Amino acid sequence: MRPEFFTTIKNPWxxxxxxxxxxxxxxxxSYYLHILTLTLVYMALASAWNVVGGIAGQISLAHSLFVxxxxxxxxxxxxxxxxxxxxxxxxxAAVAAVLAAAIAWVDFRFRLGHLSFALITLxxxxxxxxxxxxxxxxxxxxxxxxxxxxxNFLNFEFGGGKGAFWMMLALAVICILVNLVILNSPxxxxxxxxxxNENAAQAIxxxxxxxxxxxxxxxxxxxxxxxxxxxxxxxxxxxYQLVSPVITIEIVLFATVGGLGRAFGPALGALLLVPLGEVxxxxxxGVLPGLHYFIYGAVVIGVILASPRGLLxxxxxLFKRKPA
Numbered sequence: 001m002r003p004e005f006f007t008t009i010k011n012p013w014x015x016x017x018x019x020x021x022x023x024x025x026x027x028x029x030s031y032y033l034h035i036l037t038l039t040l041v042y043m044a045l046a047s048a049w050n051v052v053g054g055i056a057g058q059i060s061l062a063h064s065l066f067v068x069x070x071x072x073x074x075x076x077x078x079x080x081x082x083x084x085x086x087x088x089x090x091x092x093a094a095v096a097a098v099l100a101a102a103i104a105w106v107d108f109r110f111r112l113g114h115l116s117f118a119l120i121t122l123x124x125x126x127x128x129x130x131x132x133x134x135x136x137x138x139x140x141x142x143x144x145x146x147x148x149x150x151x152n153f154l155n156f157e158f159g160g161g162k163g164a165f166w167m168m169l170a171l172a173v174i175c176i177l178v179n180l181v182i183l184n185s186p187x188x189x190x191x192x193x194x195x196x197n198e199n200a201a202q203a204i205x206x207x208x209x210x211x212x213x214x215x216x217x218x219x220x221x222x223x224x225x226x227x228x229x230x231x232x233x234x235x236x237x238x239x240y241q242l243v244s245p246v247i248t249i250e251i252v253l254f255a256t257v258g259g260l261g262r263a264f265g266p267a268l269g270a271l272l273l274v275p276l277g278e279v280x281x282x283x284x285x286g287v288l289p290g291l292h293y294f295i296y297g298a299v300v301i302g303v304i305l306a307s308p309r310g311l312l313x314x315x316x317x318l319f320k321r322k323p324a
Contacts, residue, residue: 001181001184001185001209002184002185004184005091005180005184008113008180008183009177020170022166022169023099024244025163025166026162031090031282032121032167033161033162033178034161035274035278035279037165037168037233038167038274038278039274039275040168040169040171041163041221041226041233042274043175043224043254043267043270044065044171044172044175044222044226045067045170045223045251045266045270046061046170046223046254046255046258046270047172047178047222047265048175048178048223048226048271049063049223049248049251049252049255049264050136050179050255050260051178051179051222052215052216052219052264053237053252053255053260054127054192054260054261054262054265054266054291055179055182055183055188055191055195055196055215055261056194056215057191057192057195058079058107058117058215059117059252060103060113060117060118060121060211060246061118061221061245061248062103062121062125062128063223063247063248063251063295064125064129064243064246064247065099065124065128065243066096066223066227067093067223067227067230067243067247068128068129068227069096069128069172069207069224070223070227070230070231071227071231071237071242071243072144072231072237072239072242072243073091073092073138073146074091074227075088075090075139075157075231075237076137076139076208076212077091077092077317078146079146080137084156085156085228085232086154086156087223088228089154089225091231092228093221093225095223095224096220096224097217097221098156099124100213100217100219100220100221101122101217102215102218103216104212104213104217105213107208107210107212107291108213109132112132113226122248124172124244125243125245125248128243129245132239132243133243135214138239139162139239140239141240141277143236143238143239144236144237145235145239146217146231146232146235146236148161148235149248151163156232157232158232158233164233166228167229168229168230168233171225171229171246175221175222175267176263176264176267178218179262179266180263180287182262186224187211187215190206190211191211192261192276194206194208195261205257227242230242239274241273245283252272253269254269254270255269255305257269257272257273257300257303257304257311258270258312259309259310259311259312259313260309262312262313263312265311268311268315269310269311272311273296275293276296276299280296282297
């Protein structure tokens with residue numbers, strides 16, 4: 001492990017910020033607590049996608065499949081078979097890992113280019129939505145209503161908004177930490193080599209199939225875990241929300257705006273854009289139809305034009321700039 005990893009995790013300001021964030025549910029009203037919980041959901045999802053999309057450079061649009069796997073399958077196992085949702089979450093993560101390995105094998109077997117890989121994964125996501133909507137076991141088009149959250153942690157109940165916030169905070173920290181570990185390990189070097197030039201990577205002995213598969217599986221498992229907790233928080237597994245490819249587009253947007261391939265970049269993008277979108281929708285949605293979308297889009301375009309590599313590199317350049 002590189003020394004930078006230990007330097008980062010030993011930073012007292014990082015732990016102070018984490019401790020301060022953990023106290024927010026004790027002070028905020030439910031509306032703003034919901035916005036922050038939703039922000040943590042997308043911070044975790046964007047960080048999970050970053051493993052394959054940012055570090056490995058494989059632009060996967062199939063992550064709605066993994067979100068839906070964690071949300072819909074774990075919920076169906078609970079409601080239809082009576083399987084505890086903790087076990088259902090692990091089963092769903094295992095299924096997501098198998099599907100991710102299959103997608104990675106297709107990519108390797110046919111040596112797909114970046115655009116072809118993106119389109120193939122989007123096709124997988126579309127097929128997943130069709131399968132879920134057509135399956136009675138997975139709730140079909142009506143979705144699945146989960147039991148009331150009574151605060152029994154053993155039954156995968158978190159005790160309302162505060163407990164869900166802390167659970168999502170833990171998952172977001174785990175996803176960011178996984179990114180940090182990968183970036184400072186040999187796997188990170190291999191994945192960045194694959195991202196920059198696959199032929200050169202293969203020529204120097206980097207195992208393309210193994211490393212691509214590992215990146216996709218890690219990303220899918222983390223995404224599935226977040227999907228399960230997200231469904232429990234919503235208490236309703238909606239296929240049109242949780243299995244729609246739109247959620248993947250949002251994840252990619254947040255990761256790109258924050259900074260692809262960086263440990264904290266995707267989380268930063270979600271931290272900026274999710275609260276902005278929710279507050280604009282709540283404050284301006286009834287004033288003039290579409291106004292909040294216009295402002296949101298203008299902010300996104302402005303950020304991308306100001307720093308095409310993302311917000312995090314821009315912030316780093318500003319802080320490192322020294323006076324003449």
